[in-house]
Amino acid sequence: MQAGVAEPTAPVGSVPYLQALVDALVDLSSRDPLTGLANRRSFELALAREIDRVARSGEPALLLVLDIDHFKRVNDTWGHGAGDGVIRAVAGVLNECVRPMDLVARTGGEEYAIVLPNCAPAFGEAVAERIRRRVEALPIQVAPGERISATVSIGGAFAPQWVRSSAHLWLERADQQLYRAKGRGRNLVCLEPTAVSLVSSEERRMLFETSQFLDFE
Numbered sequence: 001m002q003a004g005v006a007e008p009t010a011p012v013g014s015v016p017y018l019q020a021l022v023d024a025l026v027d028l029s030s031r032d033p034l035t036g037l038a039n040r041r042s043f044e045l046a047l048a049r050e051i052d053r054v055a056r057s058g059e060p061a062l063l064l065v066l067d068i069d070h071f072k073r074v075n076d077t078w079g080h081g082a083g084d085g086v087i088r089a090v091a092g093v094l095n096e097c098v099r100p101m102d103l104v105a106r107t108g109g110e111e112y113a114i115v116l117p118n119c120a121p122a123f124g125e126a127v128a129e130r131i132r133r134r135v136e137a138l139p140i141q142v143a144p145g146e147r148i149s150a151t152v153s154i155g156g157a158f159a160p161q162w163v164r165s166s167a168h169l170w171l172e173r174a175d176q177q178l179y180r181a182k183g184r185g186r187n188l189v190c191l192e193p194t195a196v197s198l199v200s201s202e203e204r205r206m207l208f209e210t211s212q213f214l215d216f217e
């Protein structure tokens with residue numbers, strides 16, 4: 001069996017054995033091997049599920065996208081192995097900062113995303129700031145006797161409530177805020193100002209092009 005999947009303890013070939021095997025493989029295929037976080041694929045599935053839920057329930061949900069600042073310098077100065085250690089350490093902080101219902105994913109090299117269901121707009125900034133500060137405060141060992149601190153830039157957007165949208169548009173909005181945070185100097189949080197006022201023309205089209213709304217146009 002591949003490294004990372006424990007052999008089931010049930011008798012080989014039994015139903016519990018096969019079920020445990022399937023469960024382990026599903027888990028393996030949804031996780032990033034370096035950090036143990038959800039991988040890009042399971043993040044995209046979770047995002048699509050969440051946007052459906054928001055459209056049905058009207059509950060607010062926040063998407064945060066994070067990127068380690070000047071990460072290339074870490075690799076260049078301390079080597080790729082140390083860079084991997086920084087990616088793992090930041091992942092650990094993110095996991096500690098969120099509620100069990102939130103999903104933390106590694107979406108790319110030094111990029112992460114967090115889906116926070118049922119997160120009221122008034123708390124969004126506080127949650128993101130707490131994450132930013134915790135990462136900044138963590139000493140990370142990159143070589144014997146050498147510790148550095150990493151910082152992250154964070155962008156965020158709320159799913160538009162009561163409006164049909166797509167995971168792709170939601171992610172695009174959060175990404176725009178991340179670019180703002182990077183452009184404004186890094187180690188910053190930028191959230192889209194309000195949950196519902198910034199409905200894009202594409203989302204308006206998705207809303208009004210369904211037959212149930214045609215009478216109102």
Ligand SMILES: Nc1nc2c(ncn2[C@@H]2O[C@H](COP(=O)(O)OP(=O)(O)OP(=O)(O)O)[C@@H](O)[C@H]2O)c(=O)[nH]1
Nearest residue numbers: 067068069070071072073075080081083084109110
């Ligand atoms: N150690 C390590 N490095 C990675 C991994 N994936 C991507 N990288 C490196 O991450 C670096 C990302 O660099 P850039 O995209 O230039 O970003 P940056 O240096 O963080 O700069 P800003 O994002 O603008 O603050 C590149 O050098 C990649 O080679 C990985 O899994 N492990």
